[in-house]
Amino acid sequence: MTEEWTSATRAAVAALTSATDDDVVSAAVARARGEITTGVTGRPGAGKSTLVCALSGRVSGTLREIHGVDAPDVPDPPLDVDVLLHVVARGITDADRAVLAARRSAPTLVVAGRLDLGTDEPDTVRADDVEAIVGWWTDACGTARRRRDLLLCAELETVAAERPHTRAAVEAFLRDPAIIAVRGAS
Structure with a gap:
């Protein structure tokens, strides 16, 4: 834009x-x-907090960590944000697929979070590639x-x-x- x-x-x-x-x-x-809102979701331990810290000060507007994806005894979280960064570790699970399906037409990026665990998922951006994430985020906000x-x-x-x-x-x-x-x- x-x-x-x-x-x-x-x-x-x-x-x-x-x-x-x-x-x-x-x-x-x-x-x-x-204000355009951005959410960071993912299963527990996927690296959501690390990504939020890496992006703080790099993106404008509200950036919030959303808990509850595939968490025991926690209802599915509302995904009522404009832009979503979904963090995965190792690979994409059924819970991750459910989040992505719920966001079908809304701007959503899959980020490989726990790089120490490795991932072979295609179409993901590494969490340590902050420049690529910020570039995608800018376009997604548009x-x-x-x-x-x-x-x-x-x-x-x-x-x-x-x-x-x-x-x-x-x-x-x-x-x-x-x-x-x-x-x-x-």
Whole structure:
């Protein structure tokens, strides 16, 4: 995502919020434009804490370690983050596959955590390759932002249909060239 594109989208959102004082629109915009959240999951002992420490100060926004993947007597954790780094040790288990399946279309990277245990899993990034992880994370945040912008457009279409006093402002927003580009890029 280019900075120019992000700035144009931000300007379109600002024009929308200044054109209406509808609380429903404001709430939708707040959800969509809020901070991108990143979670680090994995089975106990996979190297989640080590990865979080390595990334602290290297990524912006909320970075939180999520416990409970394949942990005894712990319910499956909610995976309600925008970007997910899933840490594996030795290989991918059924519990890991369940996490990855739950995140099917959301940005998720599999990281080989416990390098001392070895792993022969393809399509993983080594936990000690912090530059590669940060590069992937940067791209993933752009993808997450586009997903949020698309969800905002869909939510605002519903708002416009249900709230006639807001319709003109929402329709102007949806006709903005930056928003047309967001919707066309999906």
